[in-house]
Amino acid sequence: MRALTWHGQGDVRVDTHPDPTILSPTDAIIKITSTAICGSDLHLYDNYVPMMREGDIIGHEPMGIVVETGAAVKNIKKGDRVVVSFTISCGHCFFCESSMYSLCDNSNPKPENAEKAMGHSPAGIYGYSHLTGGIPGGQAEFLRVPYADVGTIKIESDLPDEKVLFLSDIFPTGYMAAEQAQIQPGDTVAVWGCGPVGQFAIQSAWMLGAGRVIAIDKVEERLAMARTAGKAETINFETESVLDKLNEMTGGRGPDRCIEAVGAEAHAASNITAAADSLKSTLHLQSDQPHALNQAIMACRKGGTLSVPGVYAGPMTLQFGAVMNKALTLRTGQTHVQAYMKPLLEKIEKGEIDPSVIITHTEPLENAPEMYRIFREKEDGCVKVVLKA
Template sequence: MKALCWHGRHDVRVDNVPDPEIQDPRDVIIKVTTSGICGSDLHLYNGYMPTMQSGDIIGHEPMGEVVEVGSAITKFKKGDRVVVPFTISCGSCFFCERTLFSLCDESNPNAEQAATALGHSPAGLFGFSHMLGGFPGGQAEYLRVPYADVGPIKVPDGIEDDKVVFLSDIFPTGYMAAENADIEGGDTVAVWGCGPVAQFAIQSAWMLGAERVIAIDRVAGRMDLARQHGNAETINFEKQDVYETLMEMTGGRGPDRCIDAVGAESHAANDLKETLDDVREAAHLPKNHVYSLAEAIKCCRKGGTVSVPGVYTSPVDGVPMHALMNKGLTLKAGQTHMQRYLEPLMKKIVDDGFDPSFIITQRASLDEAPEMYKSFEAREEGCIKVVLKP
């Protein structure tokens, strides 16, 4: 089959690789019909994520048609259309029983490696390094899905791929980010970023009762989408001082809830900081940027909550812990507990008419994926969300 494979920094290629096979009775094989390119895939593309190996199949936002079923699977049959969440979870360990699916104790075969880096191992993830399991990803023609009795969700008849594919990651991720922010009726919510996860965090903030949503970015098309489709007010951090502007907009109190939907590759308005980071990256020494997180902590009102769905791939310097502590802030973060959200968010699509496909700006073949990565990484105008159609 064809699959998009990582071969190093800024080097992804469509290779011919062996077809996946059933390895466990709880597996299914799907023929991938749609697969997204995620902002966190750029952390792999830019060389931020350790333990990647040349030839790794990437991608963690897939859906498709079941073509083979393991002997223990009764939930699905051949021909079913399913969306596959990016977290791989056993369903029965201490954490899965508490619906903390991204913290599964059983699904990462390289748990010891992850524990060395993190203290404990989270769940295995599709297409996201060997530290997190080394599982082949979904930017491919076919995909093996372990623990398929726990992971995928069946797509109702008549619902097109583009409306449901983001249940694989970014819709639940944006929703959990808003949920983690502890939004109460009447709250002002500030969201750092207007990329795909941020767009769903904005939508979810309204769903959870926000009175006002303010989004921070510098890319015109993304900010336009946040305003026009997300009904958010926007701040361009290159043209406005974010802290001063937020204080003016909130009467000096600051936003009640802040969401860092950017993570490791945020940008700064300060040219010197950007220049130093460019030098490090030119030397292939990528350093996680903390600009968005630090600014969210600074801007959040006293006693407020900072939610972090943005991915960080290594330790970071410059987190203002003194502000976090002295302002009495709550900080919540984590990979999304995907299986917790699949059914309720599917109902929002099917029953309530919410259409996540508004985020799609490009549809491309698998062969076009390397060029799409270049466009997405460059934040080219008009390139907000790419879906591949293998």
């Protein structure tokens, strides 16, 4: 099969790999019909996430047609059309039974790597470094799906791939981020990052009762999408002081709820803090760049909530004194996708949201390396890329 393969920083290629096979009775094999490039894939592309190895197949937002199932698979069968959760979960450990699927005890086949780095191992993730299992990913023609009964949702309607594909990751991620922000009716919600997860966090904030949503980015195409599809007010951090503007917009109180949907490679307007963070990263004193996260901490009102769906991989310097002294609630985590797939599919089927509006580019899998570059450089108005295998 053809699959997108990691060869080092800034170097991904479509190579030929052996087709996947059933390794466990709970496995399924799917033929990919659509898959997508996630913003967190860029952290791999830029080598921010440790323990990538040359030859790894990447990608974690797939859907397709079931072509084979293991003997223990009961919920899906050959010919079914399914979306696959990016987090891999067994369904029966303490965490899965508590609906905390991204913390599964059993799906990371190499837990010792994460245990050394984090204290405990989260769930396995498709195509996302050997910290989370080194499990072959979904930017490929075929995918082996472990624990297939738990990690898939069957699409029984004729909705096109583009409307349901993002149940694999970014729609549940944006929704969980908004849910974890503890939004109360009428709250002012500020969202850092207007990429795909940010766009879904904006729309989810409205669904959960926000009275006002303010979106922060520097890329005009993303800001425009936040204004049109997301009905948000916007701040361009390249041309305005975010903290000053948010204080002005909220009468000095600050947003009630803040969502940081940027992650490890946050960009910042040129200033001393940004320069210091870049220097620390260059000198390997910190691996991640927390510009947006620290800004959200400083902006959030006293007693407010900060929700962080942005992906981080290593140590960094945080304004933690502000978190403590302002009595902020901090909520984080990889997404418990399986808990959200069914209710969010129902919202799509009812027409409450059309996830396809964020797609700006649809290309064949063979064009993936160039699309990574375009997505990385934010060229050609690129917000979200769907690949057709």
